[in-house]
Amino acid sequence: MLITKGQVIMLPPLLSYVTFNRLGLTVQNLTSILESSDDFEMHIIDNNSTDGTWQYIQSLKDSRIMSKARITLNYGQIYALNINLLKRRPDQYFITVDNDVYIETKDWISRFLKVFETFPEVGLLGVQRGLPYTDQLPPVTPKVKDSVFFLELDNTTPNIEQNYIPGSLMCLRPELINEIGYWCEENYYGDIELSNRVNNYTSFKSGFMTNISIKMPQTMECSTCPYNSQCTFNKITETCFSNYNKLYKNEEFKRNYKWKFEETITDLNSGARPVYCASANDIASSIDHIYNSEWAMENFNYYINNAN
Template identity: 30%
Template sequence: MNDTLVTAIVITHNRVKMLRNAISSVLNQTYQKIELIIVNDNSTDGTEEYLKKLKDQRKIQIINIMKKHSKGGGYARNIGIEKANGEYIAFLDDDDVWEPTKIEKQVKFLNENPDYGLVYCRRLDMDYLKQKKKLEPLKGTMSGNMSNICFEKTICTSSSMMVRKKVLDEVGGFDENLRFWQDFELNIRIAHNTLIGFINEPLMIYSVGNNDKGKLTNKFNGWWEAIKYIENKHEGYFSNLSHESILKWEVMIYKDAARRCKKSRLFRQERQYRYKVWRLEKSLYNLIRLVVNY
């Protein structure tokens, strides 16, 4: 039996009901050698009381961050990384869940591919309001040398990835200055450090469309500042990108901006970004999205 220790890091903030499902999905993995670190980031909804019931389980470590020490998701994840004993690290947001074989299959991949520092999986997008699941669409290069691809699309979310701890130590973990796109920015550094692998199976369920006012991905204010921060931080990488890659970066940014505007009910701004997308990528699909938004 494989004896590689995996550290699962779950960060949570005021989602005690969804957290239960996330934790259960970790404890129900077919791969057994997992230590679970739960980082409770200043929750006030009964999360701390719920977690007290779990503290006596040997494989679970609970870290409570008080309000005066709370510094966001990047800080919370880095606290978990600092305490981790596992050779491999897997992250899980409190509103996502893993399928039972996720860790087993990712461990197998990393063990068999020593040149790869990160492996991620396909996902199912779950709209809890509509009670509908949608398989994540695939587009372009999914694995290998992703040092240019990482600017053209979101490679993976934090809940779908497993990373070698030594890689996280080398690249410096999550950037605590960012409140948005933390996993995206981390993937830029990882992609320039190591090869990235992909398992073409939906081994996680990603929460979308839950209208959670506390969910950063549902917010728009401050998002552009994060984009500019990423561009400035990685100016050297951007300066070496091809015109085609820069174009894909801009299209991706404008599409995400339109989506965020829609969630924030900023419909005029959404149309402006849809127009920018259509100008850069004149496809029938983008034209329809522009017209329908009118």
């Protein structure tokens, strides 16, 4: 289905949803997305969950779900996210939602698109992380036009690891994607690296939505879980959350491989590498653009060896 904004007819955005264990959160939070009053084309990837997540995903019936897939080895979230990004049609906005995000606003996609429509210079929009996180906003500048409002990220702050748009709920303009390509598989630094590329090496602006409400629960009591009666864990010594915590390796990865991110920034600053990032999932992109396959394979193997 096509959706109309003013006089412009556009494709529904592609919504990427990558799951990895924490079945209770996936059931709760994916339900909140499917209760949205907006249109979208959802592609779900299960990153080799071991807690029944894939069985649950297979049971979902919604005409907006375009594909469901299970990767039999967890290569890390960025690898899976880029698989979904490759499915995007040229004029399609791209939304990524983490499986710990509970969206309370029903017309949240329309609100994203309204800001993009009003501010053509904006390429990337996100939402401040919700409770239980209490992050302070990085430096921002309020922007308003025709009663449409957002907070533009100030890219002059020297601490680039604090000055970024969280990847928990993020929407990208198609013209920006054409310029930057994929999430970087070479350094695997995720939203911090992506925001830095957009903020400092493209002509596009990025910012925060203020009228989309989310929560980000990291756990729940088994007795309140919507999937409790079908859960196979004993709930005393093991739950879907303890199972997830054993296999969650993102923070450990960043501690070990932050140097790749730092070298990427150095190369961007010197002009040694372009803003476009290729992907192993898109062979043509990795042939036509700079792509450090050795770095990327080391990142993939880290997750294969530690998160499965």
